[in-house]
């Protein structure tokens with residue numbers, strides 16, 4: 726399939742790995758990217774846990790930099806101040822991050838992050854030059870009630886659709902059905918495609934066709950080498966936000982290889 730949009734294979738390491746493992750994995754990814762001809766519209770992103778994000782970003786090799794980016798898993802809305810335990814987006818930029826995850830379902834669930842707070846995070850991240858990877862997705866009861874599209878539409882409207890067209894075009898969206906995260910239960914390629922197409926349709930209504938066609942929409946939720954080709958080959962799926970399978974070089978680089986295959990670059 727000839728995919729013109731930026732395609733992305735992103736790893737969300739969550740609260741996993743120790744320092745040695747984080748550095749080793751970063752270097753294994755460097756090596757893989759350095760050894761292969763990776764098309765420019767493919768980006769590989771890792772989001773290490775906070776104590777390691779600076780060293781991982783510093784460890785990205787000079788020659789892999791155009792392809793390989795590092796992101797934070799979260800950021801605050803303020804630049805500095807009395808917010809114990811929080812990280813300003815400027816700090817992520819300062820240590821070499823290009824991306825930041827915003828609105829992951831685990832942040833929404835365990836830290837009660839509201840639509841309005843996420844909208845502020847998106848604004849702030851964009852202000853300092855980070856690319857937000859904005860996560861959306863429904864829980865199982867919502868999927869079973871058949872209101873999943875409306876649920877995701879609300880998430881997008883409340884936290885993203887206030888953006889100018891220019892700013893919106895800098896955002897990456899990750900659709901992560903909560904029932905598929907860490908459960909081994911992947912959305913079928915048809916379920917993923919159908920939601921991604923619905924998201925693109927909403928973007929088109931809000932910002933027009935060109936913007937809708939330019940924004941990358943990633944799938945996340947038990948994505949692994951065994952199912953990635955069928956997901957990545959869907960016309961509106963522009964890559965993956967990977968949890969478990971991003972923690973080992975073998976499976977993560979396999980996902981990059983599968984994506985290159987889908988892009989016709991193998």
Ligand code: 13P
Nearest residue numbers: 737906907946947968969
């Ligand atoms: P898993 O790939 O482990 O299901 O996690 C997906 C995820 O939440 C990525 O952000």
